[in-house]
Amino acid sequence: MMDVLPYLVAAWVFLVGCYGLATSRNLIHAVGCLAVCQAATYVLLLAVGYRKGGTSPVFADFTPGARAVVDPVVQALALTDVVVGATVTALLLALVIQVAKRHHTLDPDELSELRG
Amino acid sequence: MNRRLRMWVLLLGLAGTAALLVAAAFRLPAFGTGFHPYGDRAVHEALARQTANTVAAVNFDQRAFDTLGEETILFAAVLGTVVLLRQARDERHVEPAPADVAAPVRRYALVLLPVTLVAGLYIVAHGQLTPGGGFQGGVVAATALHLLYIAVDYRALERIRPLGLFEVGDAAGEAAYLVIGVAGLLAGSSYLANTILPHGTFNTLSSGGTVPLLNAAIGMEVACAVVVLLARFLDQAVEIEGEGANEGENEGEGERT
Amino acid sequence: MNHLLPLAVAGPLLGAALLVAAGRFVPRVVAEAVGGAVAAATAALILYLLLAVPSPVIEWVGGWTPRHGHSVGIVLHADHLALGMAALVSLLVLAVLVYSWRYFDEPPHKHAGSFPALVLLFQAGMCGFVLTGDLFNAFVFFELMGVVAYALTGYRVEAAKAVQGGLTFGVVNSLGAYAMLLGIGLLYSRTGELAMRHIGAGLDARGAPDALVLAAFVLLLTGLLVKAAAVPFHFWLPDAHAVAPTPVCMLLSGVMVELGVYGTARVYWTIFAGPGGIPPEAVTRTLLTFGVLSAAVGAVMCWYQRHVKRLLAYSTVAHTGLFLIGLGLLKPEATSGIALYVLGHAGVKAALFACAGILLDRYGSIDEYELHGRAPELRLTALYFVAGGLALAGLPPFGTGLGKAVTEEAAGPWLTVVFVLVSAVTGGAVLRVAARVFGGFGPAPADDAECETSGEREQPETEQQLTRVPDTMLAVPGALLAGALLVGVVPAVRAAVGSATDEAAAGVSVIPVPPHWPAAGMLLGVLSAAVAAALAFLAVRRPQHTRSRHWVDPLRLLHSGHIGDYVAWTVAGTALLGALALSGVL
């Protein structure tokens, strides 16, 4: 079970985020759900890079070669991903604030100016 | 589209996607057993260049171009937020009222402020050695300033937060990263090459060639960017009022000092 | 190898940083001039690399040239196709900066440089995306284009529709990007590499594809097709393009959406085309299905619009569908054809948006019904609009006509019918607008705003409603249309595009002769232009009367502007992709 559990958790988090996004009744909540979707990508990346018995790839406290380390590349990718996620969230929230101002609602059901 | 139809489309889609992801999960290498040719090479090259924190080596040396893109996304998002949350013509500024802060809270926050600031700078400076680096340190340092909001009030925060300067700092951090990249090019190697400085001694503060420099550039950009970002959101939440509270039409042109 | 290549990305970024830092001190004219100069310099660099350096230009950023065939760095793989796209991006950015010269009302207080800075960031993101040969790096630039595009779409914060469109765009595209990243994670787990070529080699080394390869393919394509606005991932596009500032629309429709198609092509050719990837039959079935669906939905929705920018947006959906069909055929001739088509379309569509912008800023409306007969004095704009409509319909000798003809020749009779019909309907819709707005032909249509977005009472984007159209705004669409014409008539362009696509798709199959004007294709081009004109004529003569029910109403109701709906369709689209490609791995 442990062999696939991390991957299944990543899949679950992504899907549950999508579900929340599609059924959300509040745009701020929707942006939060998008952040949940993104959490799935961190989990997947780091799970892929993990190595049983490996330590973190930082050699400040032990000599190189002494122990196996986990994959530093996925960690770098996840780091980038965290930053990207935070900035996208910020930008979307800025747009949400403007939507709230201009439409006087945050309920997607009431935003019906763009259709057809 | 009515709610029921949306639900059907969604559930159908989720079921299909779930089947796909689960099938893939069982074909992935068992957790903790994958093989990592790139990762192994990255560790090897990081050590060859005297960078103890291999994640920093990947971020600021081997895949420095990714980090350039990442910082640019941050830069763009902050610029976008500044543009999107600008004071519209039908809005005006109101001065927030000074707030009373309980004495213990004030003391706690004021003690924490310098500690957090120093912690942030420490995290930036040791990026190539220990976990952390420009990004994490920058965020911590930027958060430190906002303890002032908790400790005193919004106006105190505004006094020590010359926004214009932080916006320039944000751009300067981005520019510094780009210019360090060009330096590699001018030195006869290629863009963002980590060959213009000696790589130093393993596990010391000056090791890693340009890694600490890029780290510092990022630290500066991130700290400034987060301050600007939070300032825009705070402005909206605390200061800017819409036409609803605005009695006269032309009060909206309120200039900020 | 050429060390200057990364500057195609770094140059505009440096310009943007400069504009933000100095934007508060310099007057607007200086900021806009600096923006234009940086964009022009980047375009010059890219053209130099395209024309003077032998292809492909490969550069390992940071000097991480591979040792023993392996590297830890990021590779920029700039073959002529990539450089050609980058050149198209840069030239269009330049055109947009000229068009928007002193365009906006007023820049945000103390931030005179923010619009040109955002456009330069957009340019850097798009150039980075086309040039990179590293999958994760492609994701980073994909996100960069996205972030900038959301901000630009919502740029006019006082317009209620603009911020809503920007938000929808942002949410759907971000979701696509995260799906793409999951796909990258899956591929990394299988191959342990990030350079696209090495991933492809890694997959091939493992033999036949399995569920993991399928899932990775589907997730990557989800992200890219969201960007390419293929049905059913397309809902964000009309919402965003109808409301974004006109200069931004020119970039979004002219080239950003096409980069989704480009990314799909690149990912397929480099990663999934080998024996370890997805078999060609499955890819063809998938792309043709999505292509035909997009072309049909786009064309129908385009015809039934009265909001001119939204109409143009749907025509982009339709044409992107045609591009996907051409790509999905996996034939070198078809690939060359759509490359030409993309080039011509970029010029024509950007010019049409530019004309729509002129209408909006001159009359404060972008609604076909409201503008009926109001713009007879804009002769040159009318000329551009008609030329654009005919070019969209595929009239020779425009580049769009050439691309369409070349692709049709490879596509076989049934798909040719799709090409002719779709281009005729979209071109006809544009001609109909031209006839009503500039010519004032036909009776004024009755107003039935039951389930549609009208374009009445829009705020002009310029300082005041224009009384005279500035020369820059008139020169740009002219130049763009001339560019689209050159693609069709200059044989050297044809030959260059042909060899560039052959080189890029070399894995798929080998070939032959440079594309030429096929006789049958020319006739079909004339035919679709004639059908377009006839459709426009009939529509103007017999305006749609107010009807309570109409056969397209259900389709129109799907375009509800509701984020939840769009996300549901995106997830469903992912499942559909999986279902279509499934047989490839069984």
Place this chain on the structure above:
Amino acid sequence: MADVLIAVALLLVAATATAAVAVRDPARQALVLSVLGLTLTLLFTVLQAPDVALSQLAVGSALTPLLILLSVRKARRRSLDQVRAEKEAEEGGT
């Protein structure tokens, strides 16, 4: 032992992610997202990724929830303004 820790952290992540979606009030969701940030930090730590854990701590459990709370506050203020504006807007027609 490591496996047990990882499994626990994973399940915590899955549970908080579900909760973050299920909590429909955005202000409360911000708090749940903050907890999600913490559980992710825990997970990244046991997965031997201290760098990512540190970023996640700074961003996921502090910055993002804070931005969400500020947006909520702004939106709420809007709706209060709105009540007052409603009457005036009637004749003005915004």
